[in-house]
Each structure stands twice: as C-alpha cells, then as structure tokens.
Amino acid sequence: MDQAGVSPNDGAHLPFGPERGEALRVLLVEDDDADALLVADLLELAGVRAELRRARSVAEALGLLAGAPVDCLLLDLGLPDAVGLGALERVLARMEELPAPPAVVVLTGDTAVDAGTKAMASGADDYLVKGEVDGDRLARALRYAALRRRSAAQQLALYRSEVRAAETMRLERALLPEAVVRDDRISLRVGYLPGGSGLLGGDFFDAVERPDGTLLIVVGDVAGHGPDEAALGAAMRTAWRTLVLSGTAPDDILPLLERVLLPERHGPEIFVTLCQVVIAADRASMEVYLAGHLPPLLVTTPAGGLVCTELTAAGRGRALGIPAPGHWSPHHVDLTDPWTVVLYTDGLVESKVTVDDDGATRQADAHGRLPRLGTEGLRAVVERELATSEHDVVPRVLRRVRKLHGGPLADDAALLLAGWTGAGAGPGERTSTLADSTEWGRA
Incomplete structure (x- = not known):
C-alpha cells in the first residue's frame, strides 16, 4: 500500500450501488x-x-x-x-x-x-x-x-x-383574495395564470365595496418574478385593501401605497404598475387611476350588440416607485347599463401569437420576431368569449390566449372582470380561477 491510499480495483460491477454499473x-x-x-x-x-x-x-x-x-x-x-x-x-x-x-x-x-x-x-x-x-x-x-x-x-x-410547493400555493392564493363586495348584483370574475417559468410573479388584484356602495377595484403588477416579488405583491394588495377599508380618499390611496412600497421592496429597481377603478354607488360612472399601467377595457351593448373598447389612458401617471415627479389624476367615465370593466396585467398583451384562430402556425418576420397579442388582440378575445357566453369567461379567455401563444405564457397574467347588468337584474356571477391544476399544466 502506498502513502496516498488504495488504488481503485478492477473487480466486477457493483450490482446495486449508487448508480448501476458505477464504482x-x-x-x-x-x-x-x-x-x-x-x-x-x-x-x-x-x-x-x-x-x-x-x-x-x-x-x-x-x-x-x-x-x-x-x-x-x-x-x-x-x-x-x-x-x-x-x-x-x-x-x-x-x-x-x-x-x-x-x-x-x-x-x-x-x-x-x-x-x-x-x-x-x-x-x-x-x-x-x-x-x-x-x-x-x-x-x-x-x-x-x-x-x-x-x-x-x-x-x-x-x-x-x-x-x-405548498408555500408557493399559499402565496399564490394570497394574490387571489375573497372580494369584499356586498352588492350581489355586481358580477366579479377573476383569474391568475402563472407564467411558464414556474416562478411566482407579483401580479395582484382585489375588490372592495365601501359602506356607501362605492366599489373600488385594483389590478397591479410588481416588476420581476420570484418569491420576493410575489410577497411584495401580496403586501401591496393587503395595504391597498387596508387603505380602502379605512375610508382613505381614492386620490390619496396611490401616494400612500408608494410610501408602503419604498421600504418593503428589496431593491431600488423594483417598481409597481397599477390600475385602480372607483365605481360610483349608483353604478352610473367610474374614475380610473393609472400608475404606469395599461388602461382597462369597457364592454357595453349599444343597440343590442356587444362592443369591447379600450379606455383612454388620459391622466396616466408614473409607476409607483419610479424616482420621478408626477401625480395620479382620475379619468372620468360615464357608464350605461349593462357594462363590464376588464382589468388585466401585461402578461396577457405581451404574449406572442404563434398560431392563427384556425390553428395555422404563424411565421416570424425577417428579424425572427413573432407578433404580440397586444391590447387589440386581447380586446378581440374578450369580445368573442363574452359574445359566446358570460359563464366561465375568465378561464376561457386565459385558455384562448394560451392557445394563441402556443403554450404557457412567459409572464404571469391577472385578469379581472367586474360587471353590472342593472338595478333590476338578478345576482351576478362570482368566480375565481387559479390556473395551477394538472389540466392547466397540459394545456
């Protein structure tokens, strides 16, 4: 035996060692x-x-x-x-x-x-x-x-x-809260679709009705992916709900949310885009606040037909956490029964379109780029699915976008539809979709 130790021997393969056939x-x-x-x-x-x-x-x-x-x-x-x-x-x-x-x-x-x-x-x-x-x-x-x-x-x-996985699920469900809306004539359909990376994102949303009947809705997106961003998204949603329930004036909510964000974020590069909608108690108007976020869609039925339009981005301010001057001004929108307002995050509109409606493969351009779905594409999907049926419209929209994309989206996506069919209408539909099932994984 030498000083270094015993040399490897050349005996038979170990039948069931660490790996079959390995020493x-x-x-x-x-x-x-x-x-x-x-x-x-x-x-x-x-x-x-x-x-x-x-x-x-x-x-x-x-x-x-x-x-x-x-x-x-x-x-x-x-x-x-x-x-x-x-x-x-x-x-x-x-x-x-x-x-x-x-x-x-x-x-x-x-x-x-x-x-x-x-x-x-x-x-x-x-x-x-x-x-x-x-x-x-x-x-x-x-x-x-x-x-x-x-x-x-x-x-x-x-x-x-x-x-x-259990911790991730609990954190994801923190982004899918139980809405505090007493008016059963309000339909509220929400959905959260994790991106294909398997990492959590910071998309969040919520809806709260105040004692006077005013309905406040929010959709937001924390920049980045992962547990830190997801935790920050859950914290922002909780802070928003707390401010709404405490009676804070809508004009003051976004500045106060930014004060919450600054010490909670883990780096100065983290920012939050957000869309807040304040619907009047008589359901005849709403105020739209945009903090670097995409404007919502509005679905109406003039002359019996269904039309989905993108609201103007007038009054849009900077994202929360961006070190630049500016404030957030509401944009007033008059509403006519029935109506549905659609809030969403950019994971939907930034998805690629890899196949046409008939299933044919889309060809990339000369630079190898595929077209994005965009707001116009999402508007068309929402309009088509709502025209087909009001039932389960959120999962159908999410599935449709994924089908056009050709698989799981690159980014997380949140979608919220709040609707009103009129004072004499029956109860609205309330649904919540977290696309985490095996079926969704295969879709």
Whole structure:
C-alpha cells in the first residue's frame, strides 16, 4: 500500500450501488496499514467495483470529504486524533455541511453487543466488528448503507419540494383574495395564470365595496418574478385593501401605497404598475387611476350588440416607485347599463401569437420576431368569449390566449372582470380561477 491510499480495483460491477454499473466511492478512515490492506482485499474478493481512498485520521478524512464526493465512509473508531464515538460525532457534525452527505459504516474492535448499537444511535448507518468481517458482509454493509442514505436524501428532497410547493400555493392564493363586495348584483370574475417559468410573479388584484356602495377595484403588477416579488405583491394588495377599508380618499390611496412600497421592496429597481377603478354607488360612472399601467377595457351593448373598447389612458401617471415627479389624476367615465370593466396585467398583451384562430402556425418576420397579442388582440378575445357566453369567461379567455401563444405564457397574467347588468337584474356571477391544476399544466 502506498502513502496516498488504495488504488481503485478492477473487480466486477457493483450490482446495486449508487448508480448501476458505477464504482462505489468509499473513503476508509483507518490508521493501521494492515487493516487498510485487508479492507481492500476483502472488497476485491467480494467482486465489488470500488474507488477506495484512505485517510489516517479524522482531520484528514474531513479534508478529503470537502474535496470530492463519497458514497460511503468506512470509519475506524480508534484513530490518532479521535477515539470511540468522538470520531463519529466529529465526522457527522462536518457532514451536515456537505451537499450530499455519505453513508457512514463504523469499524470497531469492541465485541460488546451494545458497541455497534451505540454507534448507530449516534448516527452511523451500520457497524462491523473487526475480526468478524468477510468480503460478502463488508460489501453488503457498504452497499445497503449507501442505498439507505440515498433513499433518505431523496425522501428529504421530495419533502422539501412538497413544502415549497405548498408555500408557493399559499402565496399564490394570497394574490387571489375573497372580494369584499356586498352588492350581489355586481358580477366579479377573476383569474391568475402563472407564467411558464414556474416562478411566482407579483401580479395582484382585489375588490372592495365601501359602506356607501362605492366599489373600488385594483389590478397591479410588481416588476420581476420570484418569491420576493410575489410577497411584495401580496403586501401591496393587503395595504391597498387596508387603505380602502379605512375610508382613505381614492386620490390619496396611490401616494400612500408608494410610501408602503419604498421600504418593503428589496431593491431600488423594483417598481409597481397599477390600475385602480372607483365605481360610483349608483353604478352610473367610474374614475380610473393609472400608475404606469395599461388602461382597462369597457364592454357595453349599444343597440343590442356587444362592443369591447379600450379606455383612454388620459391622466396616466408614473409607476409607483419610479424616482420621478408626477401625480395620479382620475379619468372620468360615464357608464350605461349593462357594462363590464376588464382589468388585466401585461402578461396577457405581451404574449406572442404563434398560431392563427384556425390553428395555422404563424411565421416570424425577417428579424425572427413573432407578433404580440397586444391590447387589440386581447380586446378581440374578450369580445368573442363574452359574445359566446358570460359563464366561465375568465378561464376561457386565459385558455384562448394560451392557445394563441402556443403554450404557457412567459409572464404571469391577472385578469379581472367586474360587471353590472342593472338595478333590476338578478345576482351576478362570482368566480375565481387559479390556473395551477394538472389540466392547466397540459394545456
């Protein structure tokens, strides 16, 4: 045996090691040369294809573990710098820092019945008694310890993935609140469609009716994607609802929201676009506030026909969080029964159109660019779906946009339709769509 350790042997493939057909990577921590040579011989006799490395102390083993991955650590409990369970405890403490901790099999010269049991209770995966080990027993202990450790790591990764998914779902649902609207003649249909990246975005919306009957609606979009932006979106929605419920004047809500945003955002580059609509108690007019956001669509039925138009962007101010002068002025809109106002985020209008209505593939231009759906395209989709049926219009619009795009959208998208059919009409439809199901994932 040389000073560097034991060379890899050329025995048979390990039948069920870390990966079928790959060598089992073993780090032997043993200061006795004769015992180290015996381990190498036993593995070779058992037909185990192993990459065997050797350390003569716990300190040397910890250095080797930090430098190269190991499937199984074969640890002697009698070493120059650690004796007994102290050696095991030092190794296990450092292994917690490794991205993929190896299995640990203890070698002990103590033949007492409880010696190995104590080692396993302290965190070892298995133990072997020197002088009672043959090749098959050694090979089996290493194989199964490595497999058990790998299985435990997979179970832990699965559990963490499930926890993250549950946390993500709770955060997404925070962006899909229960509206505080008492007037049952108001229809309110909302939907949230995560982008194809699988990351959360900061799109949010809400609707609140005040005691005097005034209805306030908001749709907003935090710049960026991920949990930070999603959390900020949920915070902005909560702040908006709090301001509305506290009776804050509509003209003061956006400036106060910006005061909330500035200390809450994680960087000066983060901004929020927002559309706030204030509908009068008699449902005959509304005020539209735009903070760097796209103006809403208005659906009316003049002379019995359905028409969807984009409202003017007059009075649009800067996005919240942009360090520039400016304020937000409302744009007055008169309403005639029946009406539906459509608020949305730019994830819908910025989607690409990869197929035509008949399913034919769209060709890119000379620069390799595909056309965007745009506000006009979204207007046409909304008009078409509403003309077909009022029922489940939000999921049908979202599906239609995804179909035209050819798959999941690149950006998150929020859509809110608030409607009024008249004082003598029956209850309006209330729906909420979070497009997170397996069916949506295949769409």
